[in-house]
Amino acid sequence: MGRPPCCDKEGIKKGPWTPEEDIILVSYIQEHGPGNWRSVPINTGLMRCSKSCRLRWTNYLRPGIRRGNFTPHEEAIIVHLQSLLGNRWAAIASYLPQRTDNDIKNYWNTHLKKKLKKQQAIGAIFAPPDSSSSSSSIVVPPAATTTTTTVDHHHRDMLGANLLVSSKDTYYYARPPAEAAAVARRSPFAADGDSSSSSYASSMDNISRLLTGFMKQQHDDAAAAADTKPPAPAAQVNSPPPAAFLSPSFHHHMSAGTGSGTPPAASAAYFNDMMPPPPPQQQAALMGGHGDYDDGPSSRQHLQPSPLSPIEKWLFEEAAEQVGDLMDLSEDCCSSVPMMF
DNA sequence: AACCTGGACAACCGCCATATG
DNA sequence: TCATATGGCGGTTGTCCAGGT
Known part of the structure; x- marks a missing residue:
């Protein structure tokens, strides 16, 4: 018959990690x-x-996140793509390889939606009542509303086609995997000295941030245990992970960290050492994003430019025109936007 | 100081398409 | 071919925290 069951429903822990x-x-x-997520809880305990x-993993721990x-650039792209694709967050996220769909979705729901509403309200007040053009700063192309289904039909293709993505200061026109590779090169794993990369919080930072609290608690617990009683059973939360699959370097650092009371500040280096840069192929897989670690040759093949679809062309052109306008949406509007296509 | 409210974000839920035995 | 598990995705909820009353 079918596959064996995914996981027992009993004893499954929920809530924050x-x-x-x-x-x-x-x-x-x-x-x-x-990949092979079914085996993860089994093998890790x-x-x-x-x-x-x-x-x-995909939303929080994955490298390159x-x-x-x-940034205003990212906001502009999200707003722009949302107007094009609707709430297809995974598709939108594919244009911003460093962002997760969940992150974009949350940001849209908590920030951008309100911002646009506000913008629309202002536009409604000052715009002519019968103005055919939207009061929103999102200028939907004439064809956009009528090509909604077209977008739906083609958005998968679009994901595989040339995409407009942004880095911190520059717009690139590249396919997502290519950009992902570029991002990988700019990622915390890379040592290219690019100063812009320092502003990108990596998952290593996330982990080290977590570890900062973790290590601190370990340290506090140790200190508390030293001058009070033996640790309570509740300290199970801080119990070491199952040893079976942990790398030797992990053990080394873990024991060094907990044993010698390594200060929290050491945790970043700690993890960088623990997780050296993966080989390029694995890096690409790790950076794949949204769980699409291997969605076939179609997503792996390209680095070469390809002809633009009308929608892509519009996206390309409109983005160039509107980024400046959209910058106004943001409080911290930047005056000069270097564009490089 | 205590309580309330809203924002922000992590995680869960449920559905769907696909893969697999 | 069919039944079922898996992975992906979007919507929603739960929780934490800061600011206000």
């Missing part, structure tokens, strides 16, 4: 690579369902 669980998951994926593991601090 602990730093220990993150460490276990990251360590496991570092060794085995992402994590009391999480495979789905939860996958989501945690940039979190928070959306």
Whole structure:
């Protein structure tokens, strides 16, 4: 018959992930690579369902993820693409390889939607009542409303076609995997000295941030244990992860960290050492994003430019025209936007 | 100081398409 | 071919925290 069951429904832990669980998951994926999520909780001993593991990895722990601090450029792209694609967050996220669909979705719901509403309200007041053009700063192309279904039909193709993506200061016109590769090169794994990369919070930072609290707690617990009683059973939360799959370097650092009371500030280097740059192929897989670690040759083949579809062309052109306008949406509007296509 | 409210974000839920035995 | 698990995606909820009353 079909596949064996994914995971037992009993004993599945829910709620926020602990730093220990993150460490276990990251360590496991570092060794085995992402994918085959069903085996992850089994092999790691994590009391999480495979789905939860996958989501945690793709949305939070995956290398190359940039979190928070959306730039005006990114805002513009999100707004622009949302007007084109609707709430297809995964598709939108594919244009911003460093962002997760969940992040973009949250940002849209909590920031951009309000911002646009506000903008529309202002536009409604000052715009002529019968103005055919939208009061929104999102100028939907004449064909856009009528080509909604076209977009739906083609958006998959669009994802495989040339895409407008942005880095911190520059717009690139490239296919997502190519950009992902570029991002990988600019990622915390890279040592190219690019100053812009320092502003990108990597998952290493995320993990180290988690570890900062974790290590601090370890340290505090140790200190508390030293001058009070033996640790309470509740300290199970801080118990070391199952040893079976942890790398030797992890053990080395873990024991060094906890044993010698390594200060929290050491955690970043700690993890950088623990997770050296993966080989290019694996990097590409790791950077794949949104769980599409291997969605076939179609997504892996390209680095070459290809002809633009009408929608892509519009996106391309409109973005150039409107980025400046959209910058006004943002409080911290930047005056000069270097564009490089 | 206590309580309330809203914002921000992580995680879960449910559906769907696809893969697999 | 069919039944079922898996992975992906979008919507929604839960939780934490900061600011206001």
